[in-house]
């Protein structure tokens with residue numbers, strides 16, 4: 019395999035060796051008990067401020083050099099090794115992980131994952147209660163964020179949700195596209211310059227070509243300018259281009275900005291254009307008293323992406339796509355299949371989804387909402403919103419730090435450290451700080467380029483993060499900057 023490391027040859031198979039049957043033996047069951055202790059220890063550990071990224075030691079290097087094992091070893095040994103690997107990896111569940119749009123690995127979700135994997139349900143086909151629970155959980159999620167979905171399902175995340183929604187928008191615009199393709203027709207997709215790259219990827223995969231993406235300018239609040247969207251649609255129509263969809267972002271990855279959804283819904287309604295809202299990161303904040311006003315107009319969109327594995331704290335993968343048209347997903351994805359019987363009262367979800375084999379992702383959100391209740395999620399999101407405001411205030415008041423944006427609409431706070439020496443390049447200086455922070459691991463942040471400036475960019479989407487963890491960002495940035 020190209021690029022694969024030089025692995026040690028496997029140990030020779032002993033003479034007379036009979037390959038064992040798969041499954042656990044009696045002794046292994048004892049090791050299973052230990053697994054739950056390891057989990058409990060890990061969960062306790064996640065509440066402490068220990069470094070995020072212990073170095074890869076010699077023992078781990080030995081493990082990484084091992085070849086394919088021909089025969090097995092006791093579960094306890096393999097679990098020890100697996101824990102070593104996990105402990106030496108960058109874990110988004112830790113409270114001082116502030117990179118990208120992270121996660122939390124909520125314990126109830128972890129337990130649901132273990133149950134779901136054990137039963138290995140495949141939601142491609144009608145799966146009785148599991149299919150009904152997916153429907154119910156989609157309805158709960160829709161009601162939590164305030165989107166009147168009549169159809170939807172769980173996906174691997176925002177990328178697949180955005181692709182699914184834009185496939186539906188293409189289907190609405192060009193009902194013959196599945197057989198005829200674009201057939202020379204040119205289409206346009208309208209979004210802000212800060213739209214997530216998965217939207218561009220979706221456009222590429224749909225055969226539309228990324229030249230069709232009109233990346234439009236921002237207003238001073240970093241939301242896309244709805245006037246620019248309207249003008250771009252009108253100009254395209256006049257030039258014979260068919261407007262396919264406006265993609266609004268409700269929580270941009272770069273700064274957490276929310277596009278003006280109500281104004282965009284007006285632009286789309288007047289012109290008969292599909293409105294998709296990419297709320298993969300931000301949509302859960304629509305359920306909070308603080309951020310709800312930013313999401314006015316969300317209910318007027320045609321489709322919504324929302325990731326429970328981001329700001330609903332569940333372990334990956336748990337995204338969802340919600341739509342308001344009851345028929346469009348079926349029109350987009352259904353095929354005649356001789357190997358899957360179709361019964362009207364027991365529909366196969368695969369006729370409305372991009373994926374075929376699909377795990378029962380809904381159960382982890384269903385279980386978590388039942389155990390904790392929606393108010394606990396609302397409260398945890400409110401705390402993250404307050405933590406972003408706390409950091410913005412600390413940065414603003416600090417003589418050596420400066421925020422790159424105004425008060426955070428959601429939970430991303432891009433900022434810079436100002437070097438002592440005015441001749442030092444400030445962007446290189448901040449890139450260096452982020453590299454040092456990542457190597458050190460006491461707090462883990464990513465860098466980002468905001469308006470051409472290299473920023474330190476923490477994002478708060480972890481229910482374990484405390485205000486002390488937020489203050490540690492300022493301390494650690496100043497410590498490694500010296």
Ligand SMILES: Cc1ncc(COP(=O)(O)O)c(C=O)c1O
Pocket residue numbers: 118119174175176177178214216267269270271296297298299325337
């Ligand atoms: C706004 C937005 N959309 C889409 C995505 C892609 O989501 P995923 O990584 O779950 O596919 C992200 C990821 O951070 C995002 O922030």
